[in-house]
Amino acid sequence: MATETSGTATPHPSKTASKTPAPTLTSTPIPTVESLLERMDGQLAGVNLVLRHPWYGKAEERFNALIETFNNENGYGIKVSPVGGYGLETMADLLSNETLDANLVIAQTYDILSANENNAFVDLSEFINDPELGILDLYDESFAFNELCPLENDDFRQAIAIAYQPAVLYYNTSWAKELGFDEIPLDLEIFTTQMMAGFEANTHDNDPNNNGTGGLFLSKSVQSAQAWYAGFDGAFSPGARHLQFDEKALLDSYEWLKTAYAQDAHWVGAETIPYDYFARRLALAVEGGLDDLAYITAAINSSSNKDEWTTMPYPSLDGHGVIAMESLGIGILESDAHKQLASWIFARYLLEQDQQAALVEVHGYWPVTGAPALIAPKYAKENPAWASAALPDAHYILAPEAENWAITRRIFQDAYLRVYGLEAQYFPNILDLLKQTLIDVQGSSDE
Numbered sequence: 001m002a003t004e005t006s007g008t009a010t011p012h013p014s015k016t017a018s019k020t021p022a023p024t025l026t027s028t029p030i031p032t033v034e035s036l037l038e039r040m041d042g043q044l045a046g047v048n049l050v051l052r053h054p055w056y057g058k059a060e061e062r063f064n065a066l067i068e069t070f071n072n073e074n075g076y077g078i079k080v081s082p083v084g085g086y087g088l089e090t091m092a093d094l095l096s097n098e099t100l101d102a103n104l105v106i107a108q109t110y111d112i113l114s115a116n117e118n119n120a121f122v123d124l125s126e127f128i129n130d131p132e133l134g135i136l137d138l139y140d141e142s143f144a145f146n147e148l149c150p151l152e153n154d155d156f157r158q159a160i161a162i163a164y165q166p167a168v169l170y171y172n173t174s175w176a177k178e179l180g181f182d183e184i185p186l187d188l189e190i191f192t193t194q195m196m197a198g199f200e201a202n203t204h205d206n207d208p209n210n211n212g213t214g215g216l217f218l219s220k221s222v223q224s225a226q227a228w229y230a231g232f233d234g235a236f237s238p239g240a241r242h243l244q245f246d247e248k249a250l251l252d253s254y255e256w257l258k259t260a261y262a263q264d265a266h267w268v269g270a271e272t273i274p275y276d277y278f279a280r281r282l283a284l285a286v287e288g289g290l291d292d293l294a295y296i297t298a299a300i301n302s303s304s305n306k307d308e309w310t311t312m313p314y315p316s317l318d319g320h321g322v323i324a325m326e327s328l329g330i331g332i333l334e335s336d337a338h339k340q341l342a343s344w345i346f347a348r349y350l351l352e353q354d355q356q357a358a359l360v361e362v363h364g365y366w367p368v369t370g371a372p373a374l375i376a377p378k379y380a381k382e383n384p385a386w387a388s389a390a391l392p393d394a395h396y397i398l399a400p401e402a403e404n405w406a407i408t409r410r411i412f413q414d415a416y417l418r419v420y421g422l423e424a425q426y427f428p429n430i431l432d433l434l435k436q437t438l439i440d441v442q443g444s445s446d447e
């Protein structure tokens with residue numbers, strides 16, 4: 001069976017003592033913030049909520065079990081009724097085109113923020129910072145995800161993330177070792193060297209049908225565009241209404257990708273699905289996400305190459321690697337104050353460590369409150385490649401999931417797709433087209 005691898009001077013006292021009058025202690029009242037629970041006077045018993053979510057099949061069964069536990073054990077008497085089976089794409093359509101009869105919605109965060117005006121989501125800032133039911137203490141300060149948690153002054157808090165969807169590379173460690181490489185290639189130059197070695201191996205073997213393969217198989221996906229941009233020190237402004245980007249990082253990444261593609265360090269195939277290519281050693285590495293994990297596992301297990309493999313961050317300029325992420329979020333639809341508070345209590349429940357681990361069994365993505373392998377150790381042990389890319393020194397960037405990200409993410413991807421068909425002298429034109437298209441869609445950033 002294939003294996004996943006994993007100096008200040010000290011003041012001297014005066015020689016002459018002086019008598020200092022003792023200060024008079026006065027009682028100064030410290031202002032307190034009334035919690036939402038106190039404001040509601042505990043009137044939550046018997047509140048019934050409807051939750052719309054995307055899962056079906058085994059995932060829905062597992063999520064329903066989590067909800068049943070909440071219904072039986074929460075001390076408020078709150079009952080949540082789940083309605084699922086939609087899938088993420090259908091949830092996006094419902095949020096855009098329908099009026100949802102629900103109190104809570106789980107979907108892509110950017111789809112919640114892009115919902116039509118009939119689906120009015122509550123600003124969660126007051127809940128996030130509540131003295132009794134706030135969530136900021138639920139994030140592990142020792143791991144990088146803590147930097148991505150909701151902040152007191154954040155805008156666009158109509159949703160909070162409950163899972164991260166990372167862009168990763170699947171990497172064949174067995175084949176890499178045969179090619180003479182023992183280290184995961186997190187540096188861009190070293191990465192190119194290794195991918196070229198895969199290309200050379202397949203070009204000079206006895207099989208002419210695999211010529212041109214061996215390097216990185218490109219998905220050219222939305223998240224891969226974000227990852228390559230981040231690898232060249234590109235950054236987004238989280239929550240910004242208008243997509244803002246670093247032009248130098250974009251152009252540098254365009255040029256590097258074009259060069260790698262032209263010299264066959266990167267390639268694309270007749271099939272867009274990479275699983276068989278990876279299993280047959282036609283690609284030393286492939287682009288993907290955690291949705292691909294089960295399929296790649298199955299492909300390698302059924303292959304004659306019983307290789308060891310892992311996931312890794314995208315390479316970066318500084319050699320630490322980058323992980324670009326989007327998120328699943330939960331939002332609360334406007335209703336009466338009691339239902340909104342009850343909805344928040346359930347949303348907060350999903351961020352507690354036990355539920356973050358249970359949710360991994362539902363969606364297969366990363367938890368948001370800490371290191372994946374520490375939050376969900378059982379799942380990580382059973383699926384070693386699931387968390388192997390979550391390196392402590394890697395850079396993690398979260399997409400700017402503002403209300404227009406559902407559209408602008410595709411525009412950003414389209415600019416990267418144009419790179420492969422043009423010469424480098426035209427890359428500034430791609431950048432100009434990107435900027436103009438974003439203005440057409442979003443309006444001017446000065447508006």
